[in-house]
Amino acid sequence: MTRKALLLLCLSTCLAIAGCSNRSIGKSIDDKLLPGRISSKINQASADLKSNSNVVVVSYNGVILLAGQTPRADLKELAERVTKSEPGVRRVHNELQLMPPSAVSGLARVNDATITSSIKTRLTADSKVPARNIKVVTENGVVFLMGLVSRQEANLATRIVQDVSGVQKIVRLFEYTN
Template sequence: MFKRSLIILGTVVLLQGCAAAVVAGTASAVTAANDRRTIGSQIDDNNIEIKASIAISEVERLEKSARVNAISVNGIVLLVGQVANQEMKNEAQITVEAIAGIRKIHNQLRIGSNIGITTQTHDSWLTSKVKAQLLAAKDISSNNIKVVTENAEVYLMGLVSQDEANRAVDIARNVSGVERVVKVFEYIN
């Protein structure tokens, strides 16, 4: 509690009255403090995602004709998006594998045309609906579950117990519009 108070006070002092920034910063600090990952692991995951995005953008054909997103939780990376063929799918994975700190990659890239803005918007809406349902559930810690939606497929990531994983999957499956739920969890005791 003392640590959280210091973070909030420091944020307020540094931002000198910018209410929106204070609220956002406080929410981020509280979320970070309640995450089962260490602060160092959270920073590492952020760095992995940035490095993956840069590495993929440096591969000309992936940059031009593919849509690849890398999401990292505790060094476990999920690749989602669309590529034109199996060769490009493999190339995206090899490109990301070169990044330090990655423990495992789940390559869920789909071969096909890139999804459009309408589908991306619908995916954002589905993610919000799943997160809201997880937040409302009393028997799981939604702060420890990352929700990623790609073309109506919901991917659930995080450090969770087996019971939390099963409950989260059940919640996500019952959200209208979700076509498939994929577990990318790391299990704790």
């Protein structure tokens, strides 16, 4: 395949994927790049944040979720300040738990991945829920739902999540289209 044909194929794929979402291609790209930039800045801001914390950074439409664990309130606040300073960040939901990351076992992390997978499968299977517009993150049994949806779609998604085994709590961080 020639370089030009490959470029056209990639461009058309990106446009097709963007057409399936209610976000622009630029926002989708930003959401892929922001977490890495923010994580890097958080790690540079404090050795304690880098070595004694588990900070998960997720972005959807410029809305950032900070989840995980950190042992001290000042580290939680520092992670939020660093995140807010990053260009392209519209809003920050700081859901870091004040506890050492070692308090969350490897089994809990496997359970989180299983919960997330189950939720994504159920959302995709329901034709009334726009699964492509919903990001699911599970941390220590807490499920975070992010995305651009209508209030009705958010309620349907929440009902689906409530039926998944192992979910301790649901935190809705949606932006509503209506």
